[in-house]
Amino acid sequence: MYRIGIDLGGTNIAAGLVRDLEILDRVSVKTNVPRPLETIIDDMVDLVHTLMDRNGLKRTDIVRVGVGVPCTANVENGHMEDANNLGFDDEPFLEPLREKLGLPVYFGNDANVAAWGEYKTGGYEEDSFLMVTIGTGIGGGIILNGKLWDGYNFAAGEFGHMTIPGDGSLCTCGRRNCFEACASATALIRQAKEAMERDPLTILHQCGEVEAKSVFDGAAAGDALCIRLLDTYTTCLAEGMANIINIFQPGTLCIGGGVSKAGTLLLDPLKAKTAERICSKNSRRNTRIVLAKLDNDAGILGAALLGN
Template identity: 55%
Template sequence: MYRLGVDLGGTNIVAGLVDESMKIIDKVSCKTNLPRSAESIIEDIAMLCKKVVNQNHLEEAEVASVGVGVPGTANRKTGFVEYANNLGFDDVPFVKLLENQVSWPVYMDNDANAAAWGEYKAGGYKDDSFVMITLGTGIGGGVIIDGKLLRGVNYAGAELGHTTINFQGKPCNCGRVGCFEVYGSATALIEQTRYALEYEAAGENKKKKSLLWKLCGNNLNKVEAKNVFDAVAGGDYFAKKLLDDYTTYLAEGLANVINIFQPSVLCIGGGVSKAGDVLLNPVKEKTNRLIYSKNSAVNTNITIAKHDNDAGIIGAALLGLEGES
């Protein structure tokens, strides 16, 4: 039996066909093309689900369920997406709308919860407590305690990106200031890089000599998080300073998470996590200096996700398994 897992993002919608060993057999995608109506987005989700089943020559009866990871507050009890600011969703009867278009039962959860669940299950972690932080456009959080996702009373639990690390800091789109995601997301790293190149490079000549400036094509609008890590590898001074500041912000946010949950594993996922040890090593060192439990014999193992972008699809697919139990 197969299951479908859908990662509904602000840029792309990806539907994956997942087998019983939690492997993705095939996936198809389309652009989210915001802004547009929830109905129109849900039509595309249904189209992608049918497409990936058809192109793998499967009967619809060989697929048990569809699960969708939604970037917002996904109330599993009512089937409504109560709020998804990036998608412009406000009280959308998501499960009903999608079930009207497909022959499979539909399950949904917050996208970061789905990613944490997918990484936890498919990654073969044996630990009872596990937290995944996804560094992307924002910062997503998923918390697993005693082998179960922590969803909160209103399904908005584990929004770890919206915990404050600087209450006099920059504004966040959630309404607070100084949220972890304002300093620690991939978007934040890109903004920090643009700012450094524009204002901190002392004089045009110094900027022009910077490898970071070359890697972004001498264009501030083309800066990517990856440029920083590549420039660090090439020994660039600005990039090293940027990485030092960025990992300092990350450590503040991660230490908060560890102080609250003290999980066995804290796993970092999302695009930025592809940097690997160049990111992980300073983050570990700085976080371990900040945590309350620094003198304990046992501490949280901070690590990089094994399944990266696929975790969200696998976790979404597995929601059906959880929903049936």
């Protein structure tokens, strides 16, 4: 039997045909917002039909369709809430899609869905798993007792908006020193641009456009400024990770998003600095910190695996 996972992003709507935790085929169209949600739903229906037709499948071959959405997914009434990036709020989504497809349909917030994808495909034996996604902002997903925990109002997992000892930066939410205002990729780029103005010798001046990766690459090449920036950055990250671990004490804390691609350059200092900060440092067992494995496929796989 097959499943279909759909990842609704601000740029693309990507759908994948999934069997045995593997994406067999994929299709996508541009999201092209702003436009009415109804037309986005129609595009999703078309993507599902394309996948079925291309692979010679009937409706009865598909057990379910799952969708990850970049907003609050109210699973009680099936509405998309607070979809600021897409330009709508509190609009019916699940019922119209279910009706048009004639298939069971599930949905969830994209960060939660990505965490679910990593958890379900990663062979993790523990039943508590958190994912922190570090990209433009910082998001996350919480799995407790083997189930996604999306909160009373379906908006849980906003790790990016806890505050940490930071540089006073103002967050998009209106508070200062939010985790994502200090430790997202966006924050690292800002910190790098500010620091390189005072350092004419740094290798960063040789990058066309400074990205988070430029700082990691510079540190690997021995650039003194990049090494300092990375030291401050991983300390900020560790402050947040220690908060998260102190509250949840999960079996695994998984780091995803663009920054996670830095590999051991990120993971080694982060592990060491987090271990110094957690309350449970003398405990016989402690949270394992790992890097995400799925990259962009987490959205499609997690969505396909929703509802079981």
